[in-house]
Structures are given as C-alpha cells and as structure tokens.
Amino acid sequence: MLTSRRPSLGVVPARIDIGHGQEARRKLAHDGAVVLTGLEATADAPVVAAAAVLGQRLRQVFPLRQRQSQDGNPVHLHADSFDIVVDMGGVPHRRRDPDEDYVLIQCVQPPGSGGDSFLADAYRFVDDCTATDPDLWEFLTQADVDLYGAWGGLRGLPATPRVGRHVEYTRTGRRIVRRTDGAAPLHRDPDAEHIQTMLARFQETVRDMEGTLPRFRLAQGEILILDNYRCWHGREAHTGDRIVRILTLRSSDAR
Template sequence: MLDAHEFTDSLDAELRSFLTGVDVDLYGKWAQTRGLPATPRVGRHIEFTRTGRRITRRTDGVAALHRDPAAEHVSDMLTRLDEEVERAQRTLPRIRLDEGDLLVLDNYRCWHGRDAHTGARTVHIQTVRTDDA
C-alpha cells in the first residue's frame, strides 16, 4: 500500500503538473480486455470530486488519448511516473492477510496491489460513503 497523495506531492513540479493537468485514457491499454469497453475513460491522475475530495489514481493500463498531439510527451511522463512508482515499491511494507482478516482502504487516497499467490482468492467490496463523498 502507498499513500498516493503523499507520494505524488513529493514528485517534481513537472510530473505533478502532468498528473493534475493532463487528460489521459485511464484504461486505454486494456481496451476490450478484462471486460472493459473500447470507449476511452478520460480523466486525470489527480482530480477532485464535486465536494472537493481529492482522488489520486494510477493504473498500468493508462495511455495517451487517441490522436493526442502531445502523445509522445504523455508517454514520456507516464514512463517517468512508472519509474518513480517502481522506486517507491521496493520499500513498501507488505501486509499478510489470514483467514478472517479484514483490510479497509480509502481508494481515493491509497494505491494498493497484491503479490502473486496460489489458492482461492475471494474479494468482497463494500462501499462506504460519507456526507463528504
């Protein structure tokens, strides 16, 4: 797990500006796979809800928008972001969940993943909304 707000705030100004100011296709590399439609999911890595709550996203499926004249720059910035994330991942703590354990994360703030494993994997997602959401 990684506090994505803290992490992205620590990046250099050019990369932060890219994350907050440039639209990308958040799932473009995955179009028509994993059940995702080919329709672009246009957004920015860092956005805010209507009530001002920050959302910091990251996906390995992100791509430049189709026919974006700045596509080369976008690709370069995505590569830089990947390199920074890889550097951070090396030092992240790992959490082992055993049967009956529950992990609660703020998906607007926390980037998370999992290591490869064998055996059954069951995930139940519960959405909790507050007045601020």
C-alpha cells in the same frame, strides 16, 4: 527526472475488531486504511464490514469478486477502478465504476508463504512530487489521459474513451489519486509521445518506491479496507494457493 530518494510513504493499517465500527471509521479517515478483525471468512462478511464502518454513507455495492492464485507473481501498487456496464435481459447493469472510493479485501485463504501486502499514501506521493519531480507532478495534475485506453480490447469495456486526470477532485473537494496500468494517451493527442513518456516515468517511480514500503500480512477472515482515492495497494509474490474476495463500492462522498 530528479533522482533523490523519497522517504517511505508506506501505511501500516491498524487492526480493529469489527465490534468497534466507530473506531475503525476514525482510523480509516485518518490513515486511509484499516484492517478489521473478528470476522469469519464468509462471503457475507465484506458487505457487513462495509456497512459497519461506512454506515449511512454506503451508497452502491458492486458484485463481489473472488480471486484465487497459485504461486502468484507480485501485484504492483495500484488503485482499483474499472468501467464495465453489462446487458442483462435488455437492462444495463453497472458492475464496476471508475470512481469506486472504497475497496475491501478479505483474506479467505492465506498462501503457504509470501504474499505480504503493502500500501502507499498517494496523497503524500503527489505532494512529495512538487519537490522531488515537478514535471511528474505537473503531468499527474494537469494532463488528460484515456484512463482505460490500454485495455481497449477487453470485452465489456465501453468504446467511448474515459478521459480524466490522475489527480482530480470531487465536487466536495475530496482528492482522487488514480494509479492504473490502463492509462494511455488520447486518440491523436498531439502530445501523445510526451504522455507516453510520462506514463512510463510514473510507473518507474512507483515501482522504485515499492521496495521502501513496510509489509504486513492478512490472516484468514481479516478484511483490509482502503480509501481507494488515497491509498494504492499491492502484494508480494507467494507460493501455494491464495484466495481473497474483493468488494468495491461507492459512498456518498464519491465523485
């Protein structure tokens, strides 16, 4: 493993008023993230924000999730994705999707202290690996893993392994860079030991990068919109109560 220090791959999203949807759309496409201002901290606001920024590209919205934490531990860099289908009255309903391509995080109540957010440009991370760690680049782009195998005991997760690579492309050529703690070697993969070693190396490299990233704080009502295929997100530890709402969705550009 090469140990040369990476330049910061951080993203500091521009703050744009909800009334300027086209500008927000442009910045989201350019930077991979944007913060929408001028919104009340209501449960309707994330859906309104998604429609304002994505417009007719909005295809599927998943159930809104509220997260409350008290004196919370750090949340490390990750991209949102999960694979949950539930049975409701005999009809299957998808509640999460492995290929969610946008994430909205609404600040309902900021914590007393700490809890600053940070973002990394995963496209630049992968491109940088070609020089700083070619073996990791080869693993991310060439190796199949079970994307949620480490979470196999969770209720509702399908028994069928979800096989994929950390770096893939949609049919239109849009790049996906995944980052999840759920990845595991495929069952009886002859390269399982190598896969496990590279998963640990991937995590160590990403964790080491977190300290180089710029921080920013969301105010009450503000909504962070992320290109989930491109940007990884995390936050620092905090004291006091922190409440956010999270909306994941699929656009017409999703895989």
